[in-house]
Amino acid sequence: MAQDTLRCFMEIKEFQNIMRELYAHNDRRRGKDKTMLWLVEEVGELAEAVRREDEAGIREEIADTLAWVGSLANLYGIDLEEAFLEKYPYRCPTCGQKPCICTD
Numbered sequence: 001m002a003q004d005t006l007r008c009f010m011e012i013k014e015f016q017n018i019m020r021e022l023y024a025h026n027d028r029r030r031g032k033d034k035t036m037l038w039l040v041e042e043v044g045e046l047a048e049a050v051r052r053e054d055e056a057g058i059r060e061e062i063a064d065t066l067a068w069v070g071s072l073a074n075l076y077g078i079d080l081e082e083a084f085l086e087k088y089p090y091r092c093p094t095c096g097q098k099p100c101i102c103t104d
C-alpha cells in the first residue's frame, strides 16, 4: 500500500484497469446512459470549481471527471490509450503539427 501511495505516475492502461477492478460491477449495473449522466454531472462540478477558481475543487473534480471517462470507456470496451493515440498520434489531428499551429 505504501508503495502505491508513493508512486508519482500511472500509465493509462493501468488507470483503466484500476477503474475496471474497482467499479466494473457498478458500471454494468448502472448502465451506459446513467454513467454518461454521472460524467456530465462531474463536468458540471468541474465547471463550477473553475468558475470559483477553487484550485482544490478543480483538482478533485478533474480526478472525478477522469474516473467517469474511464468507467464509460470500460463499459464500451474502449482502450483509452489506443483511442487517444489513434486520434492524437503525437501531433495535432487538425494541423498535423507538434506543437499545434491552429489558432484555436
Ligand SMILES: [Zn+2]
Pocket (backbone or CB within 6 Å): 092, 093, 094, 095, 096, 097, 100, 101, 102
Ligand atoms: Zn493544430
